[in-house]
Amino acid sequence: MMSAAPGPNARRRNWTARDMARIKPLVFLLGLYPLLRWVWLGFTGGLGANPPEFLIRSSGIWALVALVLTLSITPVRRLIGQPILLRLRRMLGLFAFFYTFLHVLAWAFWERDGSLAFMWEDVLQRDFVTVGTLAFLPMAALAITSTQGWMRRLGRSWQTLHRSVYIIACLSVWHFWLVRSGKNDFAEPYLYGAILAILLLARLWHKGRLSPARIFPPDVTR
Amino acid sequence: MPRIKLPYIPPSEITAETVWHSRRQWLRRAGAGIAAVGAGGMTGAGILGSRDAPAAQAKGMLHSTPNPRYWLEDKPTSEQDVSAYNNFYEFGTGKGDPARYAGRMRSKPWTVDIEGEVEKPRTLDLDDLLGLSAMEERIYRLRCVEAWSMVIPWSGYPLSVLLSQVRPTSKAKYVQFVTAVQPDAMPGLKDRIVDWPYVEGLRMDEAMHPLTMLVFGVYGKQLPNQNGAPVRVAVPWKYGFKSGKSIAKIRLLENMPETSWHSIAPQEYGFYANVNPTVPHPRWSQATERRIGGSVFAPRAKTLMFNGYGEQVADMYAGMDLRRYY
Numbered sequence: 001m002m003s004a005a006p007g008p009n010a011r012r013r014n015w016t017a018r019d020m021a022r023i024k025p026l027v028f029l030l031g032l033y034p035l036l037r038w039v040w041l042g043f044t045g046g047l048g049a050n051p052p053e054f055l056i057r058s059s060g061i062w063a064l065v066a067l068v069l070t071l072s073i074t075p076v077r078r079l080i081g082q083p084i085l086l087r088l089r090r091m092l093g094l095f096a097f098f099y100t101f102l103h104v105l106a107w108a109f110w111e112r113d114g115s116l117a118f119m120w121e122d123v124l125q126r127d128f129v130t131v132g133t134l135a136f137l138p139m140a141a142l143a144i145t146s147t148q149g150w151m152r153r154l155g156r157s158w159q160t161l162h163r164s165v166y167i168i169a170c171l172s173v174w175h176f177w178l179v180r181s182g183k184n185d186f187a188e189p190y191l192y193g194a195i196l197a198i199l200l201l202a203r204l205w206h207k208g209r210l211s212p213a214r215i216f217p218p219d220v221t222r
Numbered sequence: 223m224p225r226i227k228l229p230y231i232p233p234s235e236i237t238a239e240t241v242w243h244s245r246r247q248w249l250r251r252a253g254a255g256i257a258a259v260g261a262g263g264m265t266g267a268g269i270l271g272s273r274d275a276p277a278a279q280a281k282g283m284l285h286s287t288p289n290p291r292y293w294l295e296d297k298p299t300s301e302q303d304v305s306a307y308n309n310f311y312e313f314g315t316g317k318g319d320p321a322r323y324a325g326r327m328r329s330k331p332w333t334v335d336i337e338g339e340v341e342k343p344r345t346l347d348l349d350d351l352l353g354l355s356a357m358e359e360r361i362y363r364l365r366c367v368e369a370w371s372m373v374i375p376w377s378g379y380p381l382s383v384l385l386s387q388v389r390p391t392s393k394a395k396y397v398q399f400v401t402a403v404q405p406d407a408m409p410g411l412k413d414r415i416v417d418w419p420y421v422e423g424l425r426m427d428e429a430m431h432p433l434t435m436l437v438f439g440v441y442g443k444q445l446p447n448q449n450g451a452p453v454r455v456a457v458p459w460k461y462g463f464k465s466g467k468s469i470a471k472i473r474l475l476e477n478m479p480e481t482s483w484h485s486i487a488p489q490e491y492g493f494y495a496n497v498n499p500t501v502p503h504p505r506w507s508q509a510t511e512r513r514i515g516g517s518v519f520a521p522r523a524k525t526l527m528f529n530g531y532g533e534q535v536a537d538m539y540a541g542m543d544l545r546r547y548y
Contacts, residue, residue, distance in 0.1 A: 048318065049307030049514045050370055111506070113522060118507075126505055182490055182505055184415045185315050 020087045027088055031095040034062040052110035059103035061188075064176065066096035067169055068195050075202035090146055093165070097143040104136055128178035135171035138164050169196050284439030285357060286377035292360035292433075299372035299515045301441045307514060308448045309366065310467060311416055312401065312408040319410065320448035326407040327468070329451040336384075338474040339394035344387075348452050352438060354387065355379040359442065360435065365497045365529045367461035367483075371511045376456050377439030382430045390426070390474050397429040398422070398479040399455060399466030416482050422466040423479040423493070424457065427538055433458055433531060459531040461495045492548040496539065497529035501548045 038055060041047050047054045070092040077085035107129075112118040122129045142162055144150070151158050173196055177189035310320035332348045357377050365371045385397070401420040405411055411418055428434060435456040438445060445451040450467025457464050463483050473479070483491035490504050499509045510522035528535050539547075 049303040050317070050512065051518050052512060053370070110512070110522075113510075122507070125502070128505060179505075182487055183315060184486060185413070 015082050015084050017084070017087075020084055024088065024091065027091060031066070031091065031098075034058065034099065052106065056103065056106045056110060059099050059106055060176070060179075063096055063099035063103050064172055064192055066092060066099055067165075067172060068192065068199065070096050071165065071169060071196070071199045075199060075206075078202075078206060094143060094146060097139055100136060100139055104132075128175055128181075131171055131178060132175040135168050135175060139168050142168070166200060282444050283442060284377050284444045286359040286439060286442065287356065289358040289360050292358075292362070294361045294363065294373060296361075296363065296373040297515075298361060298375055299513075303514050304372060304374055304440060305446045305449060309368075309462070310410075310448055310450070311413070312403075312410045312418070312420065312468075313448070314410040315413065315415065321446075323407075323409055324447035324451075327402075327404055327447045327451070328407065329447055329468070332452045334453065334469055335471045336388045336474075337471065338398075339391045339476060340474050341389035341391060342387075351384070351436070351453060355383045357438065359439075362435075362456055362458040363529050364456075364458065364462050364465075365511060365525065367463055367491065367495065367503065367508075369503075369506055369508060369511050369525075370514055371523070371525075372514050374456075375441055376435060376437045377442065378435045378437035378456070380432050381434045381436045381455060382432065384436055384472075385429060385474075388474075393476045394474040395426050396475045396477065396479055397424050397426060398471075398473040398475055398481075399424075399469050400471035400473065401466055402468045402470040416486065419470075420466065420482045421480060422455075422464055423475075423481050424464070425478075425538075426474075428457070428535075431535065431538070433534055459497060459528040459535045461491075461497060463491070464495050494539075494544075494547045496535075496544065496548075497525060498527060498544055498548065499525040500527075501545055 038047070038058065042051070070089060073085055073089040073092065077083055108114055108119055112122060123133050124130070142165060145154065145158065145161060154161065173189060173193045176192060177186065180186055180189050306321045307317045308320040309317065310324065313320040313323040330348065333345050334347075334351060335343075335345050337343045356379065358379060359375055359377045361373060361375045363371060364374050399422045401422075403411065403419045424434065435458075437450070437454050437456045438452065440446070440449055445454065447468075450465075450469075453469050454467040455465050455469065464481075478493060481491075481493055483495075484493055497508075502508050508525055511525045513520070513523050526532070
């Protein structure tokens, strides 16, 4: 059997743009997996007795998964020392928006009959819809300004604008928590909340604000 | 607009004489399932042209006579959907969990304790219950509080038949239904979402109403476990969670009993829980519903006041503020 594993004398090298060009299409296909799965389930009767409910929930979960994966790029590239991983981040972020958009679309047509008046009513009356909308609108702005052109035009403020993804992520988990609050069923919102907390703390740690030296300062008197 | 019409019969006019017909011969026990195929044409299941239920849950036939007074023109929800899409939190919070796990529940032997404000507290086994009255088949709408609905052919008889049997005392104002607890067979009991056992309740006049049904079968067969085997209630003008499943105890009480969803989230679920399109749930509108089994592109249906049974039940709530008593 041939083994693809590196031999003992292989040394770690930085991944190149060519490596990324090979990985990217694979990540793209993985990103399409939820969509292809729905199509497959749709044709094989696997969406259950209430397909709209299934699709609304499933799209919401996958949007959250994609968002968490997007936010994990920065800590992971630092952890494994492969800065070029950054090149996957925009695609993952756009997948997060894609599934969020489908989630909103599914809600709009299956829950609100596609009526803007009904949608607005829901936004005003129900806190989980309010919070979800507050997450969705800035996310749409980030998706629109994700192009090279917008990066150039916005200059330094591009980064400031796109840091709002942290707020968007917190609002998304809060939205999920509110959705589940009626049934006292918080296991999944807590799981995503914990993952998000780790990803955000990893950034603070990196900045040194939470470095061990700060929290446990060396005892200078000894 | 109500799609069925029947004269409203006050509970006081329901005589107990009809109670005494033992009709055990209507029932063929489990094992007669093979005969079910041949007998299908004679039962409601045959009339309705049901699809097969999941094989793991296959149960025996339950002979019942269609009651044309409680029949709907609506297309019944497929037997597959009725037995695969359930809320039965004892087996988990997912809609597929009951069908997946309920097979382990022991629905035989089964007894129902009837206690509280009754002259004759009794423990009835399933044969006693099945023998109390002739089985009839009725098609009811079922409207879940989650804004989806089904149309289901239930087999059973009015709950009033059983309640008259045990002679409620003058103090009996409410009826409480207690669902069975079988820790080794109910994985959902590990979640502390509900303070088990699951309890539900009705006011006495609601419990005695001819629409309130003690149910033993669906689609002409004994109830699958996930639908509340071996005995449950069906209260078609109330949200589905009011209809307790797999009932182990029926208590008659002087005071309004605690009910599970009300104690979990009192601002979301009231004791009455009458289907009411004008009173939204805090987290969603109740004005419309999704009919299970319809096309993915079908528009939502308008929810009817009292789920379309207003003509029969609205009198019971005359003068009550249904926004307050949701």
